[in-house]
Amino acid sequence: MDRPTVIRGRLAYAARRGDPPEVLEQLRREYYAARAAVYLRDWLAGDPAPTPAQRRELADLLVKGGDAHVSA
Numbered sequence: 001m002d003r004p005t006v007i008r009g010r011l012a013y014a015a016r017r018g019d020p021p022e023v024l025e026q027l028r029r030e031y032y033a034a035r036a037a038v039y040l041r042d043w044l045a046g047d048p049a050p051t052p053a054q055r056r057e058l059a060d061l062l063v064k065g066g067d068a069h070v071s072a
Contacts, residue, residue: 002034002036002038003034003035003038004031004035004038007027007030008031009029010027011024011027011028011055014027027069028064029064029066030034030062030065030066032062032064032065032066032067033061033062033065033066035061035065036058036061036062036065037059039054039058039061041057
């Protein structure tokens with residue numbers, strides 16, 4: 001399982017458990033940052049150059065991820 005999938009599962013579990021909004025927001029940020037890390041890792045590893053739509057999505061993920069620190 002990749003990192004974003006694991007974090008998404010933790011987020012779903014936390015939501016079902018009724019965790020506070022700040023916990024859910026932190027998990028959301030980690031999820032967005034993890035998705036961005038995967039995109040960057042793949043592109044730096046030699047995947048084809050990102051399309052303009054993919055670049056916009058990456059920029060959006062980086063903004064939504066904020067200061068969350070995760071690795072791909």
